[in-house]
Amino acid sequence: MIFDWAVVQYAAPLLAHGVVMTLQVSSVAAVLGLVIGLAAGLGSLSNSLLLRGIIRFYVEFIRGTPLLIQIFLVFFALPVVGVRLPEFWAGVVALALNAGAYIAEVVRGTVGSIEKGQSEAALSIGMTRRGALLWVLLPQAWRPMLPALTNDLITLTKNSSLLSVISVYELTRAGQAIIATHFAPFEIFLLLALYYWALISALAWVSRRIEAALPSW
Amino acid sequence: MVTPVLVEARGITKRFGPRTVLEDVDLDVHEGETVVIIGASGSGKTTFLRCLNRLETPETGQVRIADVTLGRRSDGRPADERELSQQRRLFGFVFQRFNLFPHLTAMQNVALGPRRVLGVRRAEAEARAVHELTRLGLAEHVGKRPGQLSGGQQQRVAIARALAMDPRVILFDEPTSALDPELVQEVLDAMRALAGEGMTMVVVTHEMRFARSVAHRAVFMADGRIVEQGVPNDLFGAPRDERLRRFLRHLEPHHDR
Secondary structure, X not given: OOOXXXXXXXXXXXXXXXXXXXXXXXXXXXXXXXXXXXXXXXXXXXXXXXXXXXXXXXXXXXXHOOHHHHHHHHHHHXXXXXXXXXXXXXXXXXXXXXXXXXXHHHHHHHHHOOOHHHHHHHHHOOOOHHHHHHHHHHHHHXXXXXXXXXXXXXXXXXXXXXXXXXXXXXXHHHHHHHHHHHOOHHHHHHHHHHHHHHHHHXXXXXXXXXXXXXXXX | OOOOEEEEXXXXXXXXOOEEXXXXXXXXXXXXXXXXXXXXOOOOHHHHHHHHOOOOOOOEEEEEEOOEEOOEOOOOOEOOHHHHHHHHOOEEEXXXXXXXXXXXXXXXXXXXXXXXXXXXXXXXXXXXXXXXXXXXXXXXXXXXXXXXXXXXHHHHHHHHHHHOOOOOEEEEEXXXXXXXXXXXXXXHHHHXXXXXXXXXXXXEOOOHHHXXXXXXXXXXXXXXXXXXXXOHHHHHHOOOOHHHHHHHHHHHHHHOO
């Protein structure tokens, strides 16, 4: 097999468009996923049985089903109930709901593992459980949470490749289009892998910088 | 004491699983009084203190402070969590292991309650925190995190944190037991000063000299009950209960300060 450098040279700049879309869809989904995950994680530490039950169901459903199915559900099933999202936003919603469930477990685990004396001290100055979560436990959890959060955001970014199935023109989809016309799957998939790798490395670098900048005690 | 009763605990019973740790405990604490609770480990004294401000919920019995019954609204119905947390604010609590918030400076530790619970503006809350910390001799440490402070300084920050909420009574749970010996005195001195200012205090402690010189009353607990109580010098000088005699014999040679 001959490695076709010409196709690589041709594809590399074309794929840059896909990178931009991957970055857009992933970053919007990441922000939304963090918000969902944070809310669900703190909610599962609340006193409300109903709220905890709903969150439990959400987390179990997401973890128990493939992301590909979730993407199809958001894209094809939601229109049935009258919610028609364009591909981009269907992709964002699916990725965010998926990541949110995993992030919720990270938040629950980390915040819940802060020493019991901390929440007792918060209660002793008249805080409610919610106040203690918000003002005492959560601020102490950011740093220990970061490595696991980074993992979830890396997974989210890579998972965005699955959005190619609903025609979001992200990196993988862009690559597939080139393969369809130039029949060079090895070169293009290798190129895609390198692009993703570079993206994820950048993300991991940012995470390490944030971790170093967070105060320790 | 001749002042009115401020805290009234009646029939407090607490079980952990099959084990009864408190059985039908009654205690009155008068306004401005310092009560010391002594007893061997496992006697239930810490659990009793935690039942007073509802860090533990007793199975039966009730605690009244001023005209408030903990866990009840004024119409007698059960209080919800928000109301209970407001009632709990009437008590300050000082923990054996300080339990300061490690991510916050001394000033932020003290200001957090006023800011987030009382809704005081930031500048005002911080001014109040500096005032309380200064009162406890910590003026030059306001900007330090707990990890940068000695145990004695940390415990004084914890006292300032309790004071900043303007409680009616402060509960101390073995406040010097986690301290190196040379740091005990600064905390006891701070507590002595508080008692002198008329603060109502309930102190679980093994510091017998503090009990003799500061407390108005000493209470001896054993097996989840109050066995004997009285003026400290009488109680320690002429103990009647055999368990108290044994307890004092074990304690005095090592711990008397």
